Structure formats: C-alpha cells, structure tokens
Amino acid sequence: MEEQKKGDIAVIKLAPKNIGKKETHNRSNSTISKKSGSKEFKNTFKIKLEDLVANERNDNKIKIENSNKEVSRAHFKYNYIIGKGGFGKVWAVELKKTQKIYAMKEMMKTKIIGKKSIRSVLNERELLSNIKHPFIINMNYAFQDRDHLYLVMDLLVGGDLRYHMGRRRKFKESEAKFFIACIILGLEPMHLNNIIHRDIKPENIVFDDKGYLRVTDLGIARVVKPDNSADTSGTPGYMAPEVMCRQDHSFPVDYYAVGVIAYELMLGRRPYFGRNRKEIRDHILSKQVKVEDPPEGWSYEAVDFVNRVYHLLFS
16 A cells, blocks of 8 residues: 655555465365455556545546456446445445346445544455455455545444354354354465454354354454554454564455354353453453363364463463
C-alpha cells in the first residue's frame, strides 16, 4: 500500500504484492497460487479524500468472466439485505450473466475514512486477491464507484458457528472433530501464504450450503513479520497470551483460538473469562485451565487434543 499526500489530499493505492514465490498446493481439491497481479483481480481501490464524488475511474475495474465487459454494480441484481456492517450493507446479489448468487459488501468511502479503517479494508482485499480455497470465504470481484467500494464474495447461507453454539451449547465429539478439521483446513492456505488470521472465533466461522465450515473476515489478518509485538488486534477470549502481552507472535496464535473453540464445543463455555482484555489476560497468566476428565461421549484423546492446542503457546 502506498500513501501520497498533496496538501490536504491523501491518495491511498493498493498494488498487488507477491507474498512469496509462486507455489501450488493441492489438498482437499484446493489450488493456491502465490502469483499476484492476475487479470481476475487487476482492480485496485483508490480513495481520494478531496473528491469522493469524482467521476468513476474507468481504467480501474476487473472484467466479468468470459466477457469483455468491465464489472460494475449494474451487472448484479440486488435480491435482499443479508446484514449491515460498520461501513454499509451486505447484499445477496445475482450476477445477471451467469445467474450465480454472491454476497456483496457495499462499503461507503466516507465511513471507511471516518473510522480510519482504510488499511483494514485494503488489507482484506489484498489478501483475498492472493488466495482461494474451498474452506475460506473467497473474493470473486472487487470494484468501486464514486461513493462506494464493493467486494463480491461467496454467499454462505448456513449461519455462523456462534449461532449454532447458542442453540446447542455442547456438541458430540464427532461433530466437534468435523468443525475443527474445517477450521484447520481454512487456516492452512493462509499460513502457507505467511498470513496470520488473528481473529479466529465462532462468529468468523460460517457454514456454507453444503454444511462445511469456512473461515471468514480477514480484516485484521496480517502477513507475518519478525517484529509484530505492536499488532494487538483481536477478540478478547480468543486472543493468545503473546498477543495480549504485546510479544512477537506467529501462526500458533491462530491454533490457540482453535483450542479455545474446541474447549467450548466440548464443555459449552470458554476456558478463560473476564470483563475486559486485562482481566482475561490476568486469568490466563495466573492459571492454565486444563480439562481433566472427558464429558460423557468424549474420549481421553479428545481431551488431550484440546489441552495441547490451547496450551500450545505456554510450552
């Protein structure tokens, strides 16, 4: 990302970057290419503070698959609102040419700038343009008009894991195994691309129409770097001790959160509590909660897995 200032005008440009060398990984029918700058995602977001209502830049779009036409909101039929976020609405839309259904995030530029979230939005778009996998939410198109930025994503209709945990509270071991396996498969392509998700939690794990779980929301994900102790974003209760204590961290912080989710699926509650980040941190550092005996229907092997995963960072 490059920022240039001219007087009181700031122009933020996103240029695709090679996260690593070109690599192809095949597992679970997945293909991951680290080659950036592909035609499919040649569009970049550009936000100009002085002139958010300027004419649309026609040279900065992506093209519809199997077509010479550039993508814009006119190519989609708006069906209904899925939800509302901090920057705007999320729509279920239909690509008119193929009749395929997607989820479209419609984000107001003024709100993005007002909440100082330019980096987060551009970061998510950049990371998603470099990775595709059946166990994450994929970005299919990205474009803009004079007032909004648009991300066209896979439509996931099964609800998030938090919703289902609220209804069931506890799960069978076989169900938990399936859920955890899906999450790990979603994390794998990110870690292979040197990306830490940093916000693994039930709200960001969503069921698709086939019943598989997918990892979503890469807004605070980051490419791993040696000195990242200042990166402390995340959700208290799922944040690893290293993050809360402002220490350098890497991929294990995602697996710590997986362990917390596994604990919840087993016992119906999180291992650590607190009214704020400090209380949760103090609880984690003062006592390492450990499952002693398996609940009814669970095995000692499952208990051992849960204890090992969310204690991973203490060893």
